[in-house]
Amino acid sequence: MAFSALRILKEGLTGNKGWQPHWRDPAPKEEYDVVIIGGGGHGLSTAYYLAKEHGITNVAVLEKGWIGGGNVGRNTTIVRANYMVPGNSEFYSHSLKLWEGLDADLNYNVMHSQRGQITIFNSDGARDAAMRRANAVINQGDDAELLSLGQLKKTLPYLDYDQTRFPIYGGMLYRRAGTARHDAVAWGLARGADRRGVDIIQNCEVTGIDTAGGVVQGVQTSRGAIRTKKVAIVVAGRSSQVAAMAGMRLPIESHVLQAFVTEGLKPCIDHVVSYGMLGHFYISQSDKGGLVFGGNLDGYASYAARGNLPMAEHVCEAAMTLMPMIGRAKMLRSWGGIMDMSSDGSPIIDKTHIDGLYFNGGWCYGGFKAIPASGNCYAHLIAQDRPHPAATGFRLDRFTTGRGLLDEEGTGSHHNLH
């Protein structure tokens, strides 16, 4: 049943009694064409595009918890495409274009808001680096604009321009960047996949991957065995554990990235604002009014989905340095996401050494913005057994061969440096 203004009017006048659950709650069947392990944003997106673009609808999405309860609900909801390295660059550009049509495509308001992102630079060197990145973004077909100090002061009057420790030199504006509503993204994709026949099975934990002679046969789950010829792992945050069921060791270390939100305030921060002095800091204001902000990883392996106080203190210091007005806001909540940190800081979408087993993970801290393209490219790989043109760089063997490493920060393919 489609959403429309007329429908909202009709429901409003008749007591809102006609709304129905957005997706079914089916019991698992004995066999599927494709079994997707993981009902996060990326898994749901994969199922959606498998059904929509490849006509493969006999698909199960197995989620051990509930839809929207994992990393898709534990991020800062920023959507941007300002990556620089070939391989990442075209992928995130592809993702941004999919985001721009996602509301209409899903007939679901994911509240994608292209409010623009401004990255502030605080030295001549940082401006040069920002220019280089902006040129790479323009070369990939997207847009970037340099804001002078004067323009920045008009756009973001609330920054502390008088400070001498990290003087503000200007900013780079990415007009098409912005935010989206994380829950709506998960729900909209789940509904879209379900309407095309995909079974979304919650509270169903995969406990084993069955193989015979190097070929996938099916999966064992907490709700029984399921036969299938194609198994798609897409469980960023728990990749190492699920891949281990198929005897794989991954170039991934799990880390915690914290995020923070204040009480609801009247509109005051109109963009996504970020800067890189003093570590890293980014902030936006949600539609409810809360200031949502975060910084770097805590910096040690963790599955706790919460962080420690030193990083909370550091992020608040960075916030106060940039915009002292934030000091009057009360912090309401903080949480941590579990980041699949790959050794070069970029993701993996590839086949594995087992026939019929596919792997998608290693999203580091770039997972939310990648949701549409990750599913779109993964579905392409699963359906056609060859990579989507926008994701040819996300090979699993690049770590082994050293060819095609996607080292956005130029720090080397080494854990703990991204």
Add this chain to the structure above:
Amino acid sequence: MKIPCPLCGQRDSREFSYLGHASLMDRPAPDAGDAAWDDYLHNRENPAGVTEDLWSHDYGCAAWVVVTRNTVTHGILSARLAKEGTS
């Protein structure tokens, strides 16, 4: 988090810098081959639960310390000097 440095006692984790899993001490032989080196450099056990990892007490005694801790709870169980070798 507080880390019980074997030389300095209980110290704030901010005094330490983190390197990674303690298996980094089991360096393959120079001629061990590409597969062994690839596995050593890139692949990780990445356990959800008890793990051992390497921390350097930069703002203390500067010793490398192997910390046994739980990645799910952030509980720290014990610590020993890295020079004592792998368990």
